[in-house]
Every structure is written in C-alpha cells, then in structure tokens.
Amino acid sequence: MTAEYKVHGDVAVITMTNPPVNGLGYATRVAITQGLAQANDDPAVKAIVITGAGRAFSGGADIKEFGTPKAIAEPNLLSVILAVENSAKPVVAAVHSVAMGGGLELALGCHFRIAAPGANIALPEVKLGLIPGAGGTQRLPRALGVEPALNMIVSGEPVKSELLAQVPGQKLFDRMAASPESLAEEALAFARSVANTPQPFPLVRNLPSRHPLGDAYFQFARNMVKGMAKNLPAPGKCVDAVEASTKKKFDEGMAYERELFMNLMLTPESRALRHLFMAERAASKIADVPEDTPQRAIGKVAVIGAGTMGGGISMNFLNAGIPVTILEMKQEALDRGIAIIRKNYEAQVKKGKLKQDKYEERMSLLKTTLSYDDLKDADLVIEAVFEEMGVKQKVFETLDGLMKPGAILASNTSTLDVDRIASFTKRPEDVVGLHFFSPANVMKLLEVVRGAKTGKDVLATVMNVAKKIRKTAVVSGVCDGFIGNRMIEQYSRQAGFLLDEGATPQQVDRAIEKFGFAMGPFRMGDLAGNDIGWAIRKRRAQERPNMLYSKTADKLCELGRFGQKTGAGWYDYKEGKRDAIASKLVEEMIAEHRKSLGIVPRKIADEEIVQRLVFALVNEGARILEDGIASKASDIDMVYITGYGFPMYRGGPMLYADQVGLFNVVQAMKRFQKNPRDDASFWEPAPLLARLAAEGKTFN
Numbered sequence: 001m002t003a004e005y006k007v008h009g010d011v012a013v014i015t016m017t018n019p020p021v022n023g024l025g026y027a028t029r030v031a032i033t034q035g036l037a038q039a040n041d042d043p044a045v046k047a048i049v050i051t052g053a054g055r056a057f058s059g060g061a062d063i064k065e066f067g068t069p070k071a072i073a074e075p076n077l078l079s080v081i082l083a084v085e086n087s088a089k090p091v092v093a094a095v096h097s098v099a100m101g102g103g104l105e106l107a108l109g110c111h112f113r114i115a116a117p118g119a120n121i122a123l124p125e126v127k128l129g130l131i132p133g134a135g136g137t138q139r140l141p142r143a144l145g146v147e148p149a150l151n152m153i154v155s156g157e158p159v160k161s162e163l164l165a166q167v168p169g170q171k172l173f174d175r176m177a178a179s180p181e182s183l184a185e186e187a188l189a190f191a192r193s194v195a196n197t198p199q200p201f202p203l204v205r206n207l208p209s210r211h212p213l214g215d216a217y218f219q220f221a222r223n224m225v226k227g228m229a230k231n232l233p234a235p236g237k238c239v240d241a242v243e244a245s246t247k248k249k250f251d252e253g254m255a256y257e258r259e260l261f262m263n264l265m266l267t268p269e270s271r272a273l274r275h276l277f278m279a280e281r282a283a284s285k286i287a288d289v290p291e292d293t294p295q296r297a298i299g300k301v302a303v304i305g306a307g308t309m310g311g312g313i314s315m316n317f318l319n320a321g322i323p324v325t326i327l328e329m330k331q332e333a334l335d336r337g338i339a340i341i342r343k344n345y346e347a348q349v350k351k352g353k354l355k356q357d358k359y360e361e362r363m364s365l366l367k368t369t370l371s372y373d374d375l376k377d378a379d380l381v382i383e384a385v386f387e388e389m390g391v392k393q394k395v396f397e398t399l400d401g402l403m404k405p406g407a408i409l410a411s412n413t414s415t416l417d418v419d420r421i422a423s424f425t426k427r428p429e430d431v432v433g434l435h436f437f438s439p440a441n442v443m444k445l446l447e448v449v450r451g452a453k454t455g456k457d458v459l460a461t462v463m464n465v466a467k468k469i470r471k472t473a474v475v476s477g478v479c480d481g482f483i484g485n486r487m488i489e490q491y492s493r494q495a496g497f498l499l500d501e502g503a504t505p506q507q508v509d510r511a512i513e514k515f516g517f518a519m520g521p522f523r524m525g526d527l528a529g530n531d532i533g534w535a536i537r538k539r540r541a542q543e544r545p546n547m548l549y550s551k552t553a554d555k556l557c558e559l560g561r562f563g564q565k566t567g568a569g570w571y572d573y574k575e576g577k578r579d580a581i582a583s584k585l586v587e588e589m590i591a592e593h594r595k596s597l598g599i600v601p602r603k604i605a606d607e608e609i610v611q612r613l614v615f616a617l618v619n620e621g622a623r624i625l626e627d628g629i630a631s632k633a634s635d636i637d638m639v640y641i642t643g644y645g646f647p648m649y650r651g652g653p654m655l656y657a658d659q660v661g662l663f664n665v666v667q668a669m670k671r672f673q674k675n676p677r678d679d680a681s682f683w684e685p686a687p688l689l690a691r692l693a694a695e696g697k698t699f700n
C-alpha cells in the first residue's frame with residue numbers, strides 16, 4: 001500500500017507512504033480514496049486527516065508514471081480531490097516539508113489545512129512547460145490572493161509555509177503548527193476541533209478571486225512575463241488561467257485550466273523541458289554500476305595547477321565545505337591563482353550573494369603548496385596542468401608513486417586519451433577523467449570520462465562527488481573530445497564552411513542565437529580564445545591529415561586575432577568592452593580566402609545556417625551513441641544544455657532532431673551534400689541515424 005490508514009479515537013489519519021516524496025501515483029490515489037470511503041463508513045470516525053510520511057506531505061505527480069497511462073488512470077487527481085471535497089466528514093490536510101504541484105492541489109481541496117513551519121510550498125509545473133492541472137490555478141488565487149498566487153505559479157519557485165501564513169487575509173493555512181515535530185498531534189487536535197462543523201464545509205472553490213486593480217493588473221503581469229519568458233508559452237498561460245479564476249465560475253475556470261494544460265502538453269517546449277527533467281535524473285544512473293556500489297570517502301581534495309581551470313575547480317569544493325590543497329610549480333603561479341579565487345569570491349560578497357564570514361570560511365579551507373609531499377593523504381586529486389601528454393605523464397607518474405592507496409586520480413584533460421594517462425600509473429582502476437567546463441565554478445556540466453579500466457566504485461564515488469558540488473555529471477567513454485567537444489568539432493567545421501560559401505561571422509552568430517543558443521560559434525571563439533582551437537587543429541592535423549577545415553580560422557590566428565583577450569578576433573572590440581563589432585578586415589580576409597577557393601559567394605538563408613550547425617551536432621551525436629561513447633541520447637542532450645548553451649526549450653540536439661523528425665533530418669543532409677565545401681562524406685548520415693529514420697523511430 002502506498003497510503004496507510006489508521007484510526008486515532010475519533011479521527012482517521014490517511015498517511016501517504018510513497019517514497020521519496022509521496023508522489024501521487026496510481027496506487028497512492030487509489031489508497032487515498034479507499035481511506036476516505038472507509039473513514040466515511042466508520043461511525044466512530046468524526047474527522048479525517050491527510051498527511052505524508054517521511055520527507056514530504058507530497059511532491060506531486062509520480063515521475064515514475066510520467067507519460068504512461070497510469071498517470072491519468074482513474075481515480076485521477078481531479079477525482080481524488082473531488083472525493084475529498086465531497087467527504088461527509090471534514091478533511092484536514094496536515095502539510096509539512098514539501099507540498100508541491102499535485103500535493104499542494106490536494107491540500108487545497110481539503111476543507112481545512114494545518115501546516116508545519118519550514119515547509120516548501122510550490123506549484124512548479126511551469127518549469128516543465130505546463131500550468132498546474134488539478135485546480136491549482138483556480139484554487140490558489142482564492143486561498144492566497146491573486147497576486148501572490150500568480151507569482152508562485154509563474155515562477156514555480158517554493159515559498160516557506162510560515163511566510164505564506166503571514167500573507168494578509170490568506171485562507172491557505174487555517175493554522176500553523178508550532179513545529180514539524182508537533183504537527184501530527186496538533187493536526188489530530190485541530191481535526192477534533194472541527195469535527196462538528198456543520199455542512200456545508202468550507203471549500204476553497206467557494207471563495208472569491210479578485211485583484212483590486214482588475215484588468216490592469218493582468219495587463220501588467222502579461223507585460224512582465226513576456227519580457228522574462230521569450231520562447232516559452234507556459235508562463236503566459238499561467239496568467240490567462242489565473243485571470244480566468246477572477247472572471248469565470250469555478251467549474252468553467254477548471255475546464256479552461258484543463259484545456260490550457262492539455263494544449264501545453266503537446267507543445268515542443270513542454271516536451272523538451274519534461275525530457276530534460278527526466279534526462280537529468282537518468283544521467284546520474286550508469287547501467288552496469290548499481291546504486292548500491294560501495295563508494296570511497298572523499299574528505300580531502302588536491303588540485304594540481306592553479307590556472308584558469310584549477311582555480312575554478314577548487315572553488316567548487318570550497319563551496320561544498322571540502323578542504324582543497326592546490327599545487328603549482330612556482331610561487332608566482334600560486335599567488336596569481338589564489339588572487340583570482342579571492343577576486344571571484346569578493347565579487348560575490350559585493351553583490352550580496354555571499355556573506356563575509358562564509359567567504360572567510362571557504363578561504364580557510366584552502367591550502368597551497370609547491371611540494372607534492374603535502375598532497376599524499378588527499379582522497380581525490382584533480383590534475384589541471386597544461387594540455388600536453390608529456391606534462392601529464394610526469395604528473396601521473398609522480399602521483400602514482402606518492403598518493404595513498406585508494407586515492408582517486410583524476411584528469412581535467414579536455415581532449416587527451418584518458419586510458420593513456422591511466423597507463424602512466426600502476427593503478428589504472430583509480431584513474432578517471434573529470435572534465436570541467438570553463439568557468440569551472442559556474443558551469444553546471446561535468447563530463448565524467450570512464451577509462452577502459454576505471455573502477456566501478458571510482459565511478460560511483462565521482463558521480464556522488466558531482467552531486468555534492470552541484471554539477472550535472474554525464475558519463476562519457478574515451479575518445480578525442482569526449483561527448484561535447486567531439487560534437488562541437490563538426491559544428492565548428494560547418495561554421496567555417498558557411499563562411500567559405502558566403503556567410504559572415506555575424507550572420508552565422510545571429511542565426512543560431514535566434515534559434516536560441518546563448519552564443520554563436522564566432523562570438524564564442526572570441527570569448528574562449530581562438531588560439532585554443534588553433535592548437536587543437538594543429539594536433540588533429542597530424543592525426544587526421546585528410547580532415548577538411550575552412551582555413552579562415554587559422555588565418556585569423558596568424559593575424560594574432562585570438563579574441564577578446566587580444567582586443568580582436570572574428571570581431572573588433574573597443575578597449576574594456578565586450579560588444580562584438582563587425583570587422584572589415586575579417587570580412588576582407590574571408591572574401592580573399594573564398595576567391596582563392598574559386599567560390600562565388602551566395603546568400604545563405606538563416607534556416608540553412610541553423611540546420612547545418614545543428615544537424616552536424618546530431619550526426620556526430622548518432623556516431624557517439626553507436627560507438628558507445630554516450631550510453632543514451634538524453635545524456636548527449638544534457639551535455640549540450642548544461643555545457644554548450646543549447647536552448648533548454650528545444651531539449652538538446654538529439655531531442656530537437658526527434659521533434660523535427662529523423663526522416664526530415666536525413667533529407668536535409670542529402671541536400672547539403674551538394675554544397676561546394678561540404679564533401680559528401682560530411683553529410684553521410686551516421687548508420688544509426690539512417691536506420692532510425694528509415695524505421696520511423698527516434699533517438700529518445
């Protein structure tokens with residue numbers, strides 16, 4: 001049973017017991033309605049309490065049932081709430097810890113509510129591109145007032161119960177319990193005190209919903225939402241639904257909410273957000289590493305190299321309260337690295353995002369050293385030195401001779417072979433890639449690179465460490481560039497070919513930014529430094545001499561235009577400013593290169609630009625899946641959303657391709673094979689893509 005029924009004297013208590021958050025899955029819904037019937041049939045029972053066991057009242061819909069027939073099977077949540085409202089004996093919701101989505105909607109259907117302080121109350125459906133679908137948009141404005149309700153529904157963010165209880169005139173909570181511990185007792189007493197309430201019992205649906213400013217308020221709200229939520233339909237629909245609560249009869253408002261909800265369910269944006277919600281949970285699971293795999297304790301961390309990455313990586317651990325020792329070759333390098341960490345924290349203090357004492361606490365966890373001897377008792381060491389195999393070899397040989405048994409030896413390499421790095425040690429099972437993204441203290445993504453010999457306990461441990469430092473970890477196999485950078489290479493090649501064929505950097509950037517990318521490839525290059533890609537291309541040219549690139553990026557670097565750091569790149573920059581200004585010189589350089597190739601420039605439509613960039617990602621993504629570098633398409637989507645600025649509302653490249661239709665993707669690729677710079681092999685559909693397209697299937 002996923003709800004427990006117990007009678008305490010004259011009060012029946014229905015306790016949802018569906019861990020971890022008492023999701024309102026089918027079995028729980030059945031159990032609640034059965035409990036209600038039993039209580040109504042029992043002459044000894046005078047009142048009913050509904051509450052949740054463990055860590056929540058209820059977190060809402062059961063995510064395990066998402067998208068399955070069980071999610072809407074009768075009794076659905078609307079029917080359960082109706083049964084509560086119609087109960088002949090008064091029903092009290094005893095809310096604690098978490099009441100979200102359907103959980104809050106259930107509580108709103110009860111005749112009375114008592115809440116413990118500290119409970120997180122929310123209607124988070126908007127985060128999945130939806131609106132609440134079981135009366136939340138009609139009942140919350142009636143119980144709490146239009147303005148605070150709309151704020152909660154549009155933001156999806158939780159608000160503490162004790163704050164809500166202070167909203168003037170609110171009818172959300174009839175009572176506040178003194179503490180979470182006393183809630184159960186107080187709920188029983190409260191239920192007894194209302195046991196003799198005459199019918200009809202108070203129902204939220206019968207309360208008025210209005211805003212003193214009337215229509216003007218909803219106009220203001222709509223204006224605000226439009227500015228905040230470009231590209232997402234749900235926030236605007238939240239306003240429509242709440243407005244309906246002020247204009248329509250309750251039942252008509254409910255029907256309208258249902259209609260909006262069902263329409264949103266079908267939007268690509270909601271599908272994308274729901275996909276990512278599931279993808280994030282799926283990414284943390286590794287098929288052959290069971291959840292009960294033993295883990296190693298990580299109490300102390302060492303970082304080697306205090307450069308761009310080493311500093312940012314260290315901050316993640318300091319933020320999580322884990323002590324870090326950073327090692328460098330020279331004191332100057334250490335001083336420089338520490339100064340940057342300080343500067344970052346001080347900026348946060350200035351903005352009020354970090355308290356001074358927290359800042360000091362974090363810095364007190366940081367030690368620096370020039371001697372490997374100070375690292376040997378670390379549980380995890382992360383190497384972030386220069387991207388050269390020879391340098392990494394020396395570091396790993398040293399670590400192998402020095403670190404205590406059981407220490408995890410990680411490399412932050414972005415392109416080098418993690419298996420080779422592991423082979424420099426006599427303990428390859430302890431070696432793993434931890435590929436952070438720059439700026440490492442900000443970016444959510446962590447690619448966990450699984451070597452051929454990486455131990456399962458090492459994997460389980462680093463996945464858990466990732467959670468502690470609030471990263472989204474995605475497992476990648478070993479290959480040049482891992483998941484993210486291996487795909488971006490094909491995207492960058494396309495960006496170059498587009499220039500060769502007639503586009504300008506600003507046109508390419510604008511087109512893909514309009515599609516929703518945070519930054520186009522050329523602005524991105526200028527920010528990250530074009531010299532980085534240059535160095536990688538030089539290395540790859542030796543390994544894969546036949547790989548065709550546009551030569552424009554190399555020519556740019558030969559001019560010393562590395563990007564913002566040199567004041568010029570694909571764009572010009574004014575001193576101290578980051579605004580990208582179209583560059584005459586670059587345009588001439590590109591035109592000259594085109595001429596040397598004998599290409600007559602043509603006007604390229606934005607649609608073609610977007611398709612060529614995105615489908616280049618998709619095709620390589622398909623190869624990555626086939627090669628087993630990524631174990632599922634949703635992992636690739638997570639990488640692109642959290643590490644590469646791919647628009648959330650499109651759900652990542654693989655889901656986007658699914659939504660466009662793989663047949664259509666393949667057709668477009670066939671058209672591109674005729675482009676002058678795209679050799680047919682580039683657009684040869686990956687075998688997996690071709691097969692799925694032919695079978696009418698999808699990646700996800």
Ligand code: NAI
Pocket residue numbers: 304305306307308309310327328329333383384385386387388391395412413414415435436437438
């Ligand atoms: P960086 O040049 O800013 O920093 C490297 C630091 O390592 C320097 O401070 C240097 O003094 C120190 N160092 C070099 N050899 C050392 C040794 N033997 N012992 C101790 N310290 C040593 O380089 P960055 O950008 O921080 O890159 C470090 C690693 O992170 C590279 O493997 C790179 O591929 C990888 N990476 C870089 C990203 C980026 O965006 N910069 C992103 C993800 C990974």
